[in-house]
Amino acid sequence: MTYTEEEAKQKLGELVARFRTNIDAYKKSAYNEAQVRREFIDPFFEALGWDVSNRQGFAEQYKEVVLEDTIKVGRSTRAPDYSFRIGSQRKFFVEAKKPAVNIKADVSPSYQLRRYAWSAKLPLSIVTDFEEFSVFNCQMKPNQNDKVGIGRIAYYTFDEYLDKFDAIYDVFSKEAVLKGSFDRYAQSTKGKKGTAEVDSEFLKEIESWRELLAKNIALRNPDVTIYELNYAVQKILDRIIFLRICEDRGIEPYGQLQTQVESCDVYMHLLNHFRLAESKYDSGIFNFDFGGDGITPALTIDDKVLKTIIQDLYYPKSPYEFSVLGVEILGNVYEQFLGKVIRLTAGHQAKVETKPEVKKAGGVYYTPQYIVEYIVENTVGKLTAGKTPEEIVPIKILDPACGSGSFLIGAYTYLLRYHLDWYVRNKPKKYKEAVFQAKENEWYLTTAEKKRILLDNIFGVDIDPQAVEVTKMSLLLKVLEHESRESIDKQAKLGLEGVLPNLGDNIKCGNSLIGPEYYDLGQQGTLFNEEEMRQVNVLDWEDERKGFGEIMRKGGFDCVVGNPPYVFGRDWKALNIGDDIKAYLGAKYKSSPYQLDMFSIFMEKASQLCRLGGYVGQIVPNVWLTNTYSSSTRAFILSQATDLCILTPPSNVFSGITVDTVVYTIQKTVQPGMSFQINAMRDGRILELATHNTEQYLDGLRPISTSLDSTSSDLVFRLKKNYPELQSFAKITRGVHPYRIGGYGQTAFGSGPQTPRDVKERPYHSMSKKNGYRPFIYGRDLHRFLPPISTEFVKYGPWLAEPRQSEFFQGERVYSRKILGKRLVVTLETTDSVADQQVYITLPKENSVKAPYLAGILGSRLIAFFIRGFYDEINDAFPQIKVGQLKSLPIRAIDFSNPEEVAQHDKLVALVESMLEHQKKHHEARMEQDKELYERQIKLLDAQIDRLVYDLYGLAEEEIESGRE
Secondary structure, rough: OOOOOOHHHHHHHOOOOOHHHHHHHOOOOOOHHHHHHHHHHHHHHHHOOOOOOOOOOOOOOOEEEEEOOOEEOOOOOOOOOOEEEOOOOEEEEEEEEOOOOOOOHHHHHHHHHHHHHOOOOEEEEEEEEEOEEEEOOOOOOOOOOHHHOOOOOOOOEEOOOOOOOHHHHHOHHHHHHHHHHHHHHHHHHHOOOEOOOOHHHHHHHHHHHHHHHHHHHHHHOOOOOOHHHHHHHHHHHHHHHHHHHHHHOOOOOOOHEEEEEOOOOOOHHHHHHHHHHHHHHOOOOOOOOOOOOOOOHHHOOOOOHHHHHHHOOOOOOOOOOOEEEEHHHHHHHHHHOOOOEEOOOOOOEEEEEEHHHHHOOOOOOOOHHHHHHHHHHOOOOHHHHOOOOHHHHHOEEEEOOOOOOOOHHHHHHHHHHHHHHHHHHHHHHHHOOEEEEEEEEEEEEHHHHHHHHHHHHHHEEEHHHHHHHHHHHHHHHHHHOOOHHHHHHHHHHHHHOOOOOOOOOOEEOOOOOHHHHHHOOOHHHHHHHHHHHHHHHHOOOOOOOOOOOOOOOOOEEEEEEEOOOOHHHHHOOOOOOOOOOOOOOOHHOOOOOOOHHHHHHHHHHHHHEEEEEEEEEEEEHHHHHHHHHHHHHHHHHHHHHEEEEEEOOOOOOOOOOOOOOEEEEEEEEOOOOOOOEEEEEEEEEEEEEEEEHHHHHHHOOOOOOOOOOOOHHHHHHHHHHHEEEHOOOOEEEEEEEEOOOOHHHHHHHHHOOOHHHHHHHHHOEOOOOOOEEEEEEHHHOOOOEEEEOOOOOOOOOOOOOOOOHHHHHOEEEEEOOOOOOOOOOEEEEOOEEEEEEOEEEEEEEEOOOOOHHHHHHHHHHHHHHHHHHHOOOOOOOEEOOOHHHHHEOOOOOOOOOOOOHHHHHHHHHHHHHHHHHHHHHHHOOOOOHHHHHHHHHHHHHHHOOOOOOOOOOOOOHHHHHHHHO
């Protein structure tokens, strides 16, 4: 039943009155939690609009409220009492207690709730016995010594419910959640002192365990190699974490790992425990048989190290509730974890270092779940729509650079939901091998069916063996969702086949881009050392045993998804990628022939691996849309695509990364589609921005804008195509770099050597005018059409680090800021000032247009529009124009033999000079009415300049409208 807000308040009033009447009886210990839930807490949230009892009959995965029986497992509970959801996304937990419990004073309920919510990355959750209602900010890491009030942001007694009704309803009602009020309230509680997300905290934890374990193994096992050490540390941690998660989920007996560390020779007991686990799961995680793990059983590891790690995973030291720690959260942790590697020093001591490619990128960036879900929905979703489970069996889904497996988990999750929905809709009792009924209206896929789907449909490759192991573990944990110890034990007893699938044939370690023919092209493979061999790590896609021969023989994969490495061509040398590899890739892949950006090579490879009619979806840097050198990438994608959609994600999709990204999805075809779509994702909604005619872009020469409609895009391309570049009319450079030293303080810049002391003391600068010193102009000193005003002075000469040619600091010239405003910040300079390197100098060539003419065009609305439209990769958070982009701006040439064009040139010059005069007067005016007078004139002059520029470029009225900033 759905209540209006007024009816909800009335219903709550009735509950309050009944509770008040019988409060003494309710507060006795005999009145238990189950009773208060049924008689008060359930009706309370039903009044707030939640379908607590699932009257709508939704399948388990779509229930609004998931009710859990509180099952004690050791000192931990298996799950929160209530999980409130929109779709399948959790929003908040509610932990119920009987009224005899003093929620305000008892620390146990709040600590228990905060562990659940923090582990599940839920910002808010509630403890209630109906008599009391406590709301907690659950973004603070729980600590066993926390006082009861830590994180509590609201507290009401039942007597206050009606007075505080709006405060409760406006956050926790279903309507409030759907309208975003809950999220806004949660966001307002962020950033409090002590907040720490569960993934970042668990990352610190497992990184400390890695270091502890690595150092001990290196110390006690002097013969272990660097590769064996990395393998062993990863394997041991994976096994421990896997079993600990199974304990909290109730699949393994709680505390059994703790039991293993209570005696001496801990590692021997652990190995025996691992062997028992393998006999049950048969998944490869614990494989010690012939051809399996021959390294870890032979190691010596100190008891103290293992005891420290395992004790950190249990209450009271551990703040984590692994029963609610999602596979996606674990994947985020492991993605970061894989950004470092263990090295061995000359003395055989272990040292953990950041991988070079991660250091170069500034960190590891895990793909947010909403991006994964969007790509999966628009690839796997289209591929499976309307199909029966039998028809889905042949579908093969691949991530060729799977990392910790986020896309494969997303695709697998989608398939699990699709299959369960299909079975429930189509008389589930007919499909006993695929689904079983837990209770009324509650169906689950059998373990056998989940295994079948995983083995039939999900495939991945990564060059990093540790990433491959993490992906396997994450997928196996997904298989174990909704399992119990009883169901697992029953399966283990019934059949010879293990509970979990072995994913060795589905998830492979190798280099997706390099095949065995690499050794046929002159590379001396036999002379490679082991590190080089591992770096190349060829993968033969056609091989039946080591590759995916059968799939490739049938035309390829049905769907290829992922987030390939963001390695640009300029980074290859820094990452120690050899010339042999670069030459091979350049010869094999043609979509990025100039720079060989790795992500664009993966775009080509994804299409090669996809069969005709299949789907590709990836998130990649957006430079391929607009950069000149990426024309072949654009041409390749457009020629292969129908149903192409390019989506700009939110600007914060990867927190801290400077590379802007786009998502693209295509259906592979031999006949390109007639058009393609540009969309944007904003506040969780997909906005349709533009539809473009594919034919106009097929040659790849035309950049693709993600911010312009068709009319605006046509205008931008026409300007670029029809008008010469600024560098045809002027010499352009950036200003001087006064002080700079090279590698390790030794290499000199400029004519005279500079030292770190020079950089620190700046001997050629002065805050006041001195004989022989010139005004020094920073970017911050520039204002639109205002003559530059310096705050410092410089002794200009060859002693500066990068002094530029002296001709740029004399005569009439244009100064412009590197940092963009709404328009290019330009002005004219005629004095002998010297500009800093944050300033660009445009010096007209002899017998060319005049500097004011160039300044008028560069500072116009039209050029501002062109910059934003053509250079789509310019970041709005810190927008900058590069010197190469400035040089290539389209400038209207003047035919000086044509009187009409000369008149237009001279008129623009006069308008700019008048603008400079008025800006100077406005700056110097001391009376408010004078400033207002000049402001009005400046506004009129601005409009006249813009109108004249539009006329010069021959814009139609509709183009003028689209060309406004």
